[in-house]
Amino acid sequence: MASVRSLGILTAAIAAAGWGGDLCAQVRADPTRPPAAQIAWGMARIRNLDFVDLRDVAEKFGAQATWDAPKQKLILSTGENQQIVFEADGRDCFLNGVRIFLSERVTAHRGSLWVSRLDLIKTIAPLLRPAEQALQLPMPPRLIVLDAGHGGTDPGKSNAKHQLAEKDMTLDVALRLQKLLEARGYRVLLTRKDDTRFANNPLIDLQRRADFSNQAVADLFLSIHFNAVDPKDAARVMGSETYVLTPQSMLSTSDDKKDAMTDVTFPGNRNDLANVILGYHLHRQIVTGLKTSDRGYKRARFAVLRFLDCPAALIEAAYLSNDAEAARVATPEFRQRIAEAIARGVDSYTAAVAAMRPVVAN
Numbered sequence: 094m095a096s097v098r099s100l101g102i103l104t105a106a107i108a109a110a111g112w113g114g115d116l117c118a119q120v121r122a123d124p125t126r127p128p129a130a131q132i133a134w135g136m137a138r139i140r141n142l143d144f145v146d147l148r149d150v151a152e153k154f155g156a157q158a159t160w161d162a163p164k165q166k167l168i169l170s171t172g173e174n175q176q177i178v179f180e181a182d183g184r185d186c187f188l189n190g191v192r193i194f195l196s197e198r199v200t201a202h203r204g205s206l207w208v209s210r211l212d213l214i215k216t217i218a219p220l221l222r223p224a225e226q227a228l229q230l231p232m233p234p235r236l237i238v239l240d241a242g243h244g245g246t247d248p249g250k251s252n253a254k255h256q257l258a259e260k261d262m263t264l265d266v267a268l269r270l271q272k273l274l275e276a277r278g279y280r281v282l283l284t285r286k287d288d289t290r291f292a293n294n295p296l297i298d299l300q301r302r303a304d305f306s307n308q309a310v311a312d313l314f315l316s317i318h319f320n321a322v323d324p325k326d327a328a329r330v331m332g333s334e335t336y337v338l339t340p341q342s343m344l345s346t347s348d349d350k351k352d353a354m355t356d357v358t359f360p361g362n363r364n365d366l367a368n369v370i371l372g373y374h375l376h377r378q379i380v381t382g383l384k385t386s387d388r389g390y391k392r393a394r395f396a397v398l399r400f401l402d403c404p405a406a407l408i409e410a411a412y413l414s415n416d417a418e419a420a421r422v423a424t425p426e427f428r429q430r431i432a433e434a435i436a437r438g439v440d441s442y443t444a445a446v447a448a449m450r451p452v453v454a455n
């Protein structure tokens with residue numbers, strides 16, 4: 094296991110890199126760097142990427158690492174009652190029961206489980222140790238832009254049996270959520286208040302929604318959607334997903350290889366840290382509040398998220414392609430529950446940020 098000294102050096106390097114920087118570059122630039130053999134988090138090159146031993150992650154975070162199934166399933170438990178579960182070959186992990194997708198598969202190697210360095214820096218560390226990067230977080234949100242997905246000539250997904258159009262359901266939830274958030278003291282603006290869209294070209298429409306938020310100088314942007322799959326999978330697939338923008342150089346959840354956008358830094362990537370925290374708080378409240386199937390907290394480079402100046406998430410609240418789930422969405426009670434779960438997620442995110450970035454009176 095690692096020596097305390099080498100752990101300390103790597104910890105300092107990580108702090109200097111702010112998790113989001115180039116960790117290897119920081120280590121290389123450190124003149125006090127010990128010989129490679131003494132570096133605590135022995136990084137392994139797996140599938141041509143840097144991977145980190147989860148037992149070293151546990152040691153760094155003061156967490157207990159326990160095998161649930163030897164060399165297959167590892168549980169990290171922290172002193173703050175957080176538990177995160179990793180399984181060999183899983184593309185996901187479970188933090189306090191919430192399913193979180195990683196960019197790379199967890200990999201069995203040298204008798205342990207390893208995660209990619211970027212998954213550690215961009216997902217695991219910010220969720221387990223957010224306070225260590227508190228100065229990179231924006232202040233708690235006050236102005237929130239709600240974006241009811243689709244509208245006008247773009248109906249989005251639909252359900253024929255219950256005669257539902259996604260554009261109507263998203264607007265209904267946004268209006269309900271607006272009331273709930275205003276009652277909590279937030280200022281709220283909607284990208285649309287009726288059955289319209291900004292432009293018939295989908296990319297221009299999505300860009301205008303981001304422009305609207307940026308021009309309003311919003312502190313938070315939430316896009317509300319409902320999902321659908323091919324008819325052959327419709328009976329099987331149901332539940333909720335929460336998305337935030339994929340950080341630079343990481344794979345989006347639906348991808349298994351790099352594409353033209355993978356290495357691009359978008360304006361929205363300035364908020365990677367706040368996004369990962371926001372997405373977790375939202376998704377946790379949505380899956381517990383709706384008692385729905387946890388389809389996972391995911392990442393995508395959705396056009397509406399790429400150019401936003403503030404932390405943002407896109408919520409796929411339920412599957413309209415599933416008749417049983419569509420029947421729930423058809424009721425005002427369930428749409429109110431969706432709005433309430435999202436509002437609790439916003440509150441939970443705000444409380445987390447406020448605890449790390451307390452506002453000091455002048």
Ligand SMILES: [Zn+2]
Nearest residue numbers: 242249318319
């Ligand atoms: Zn949609």
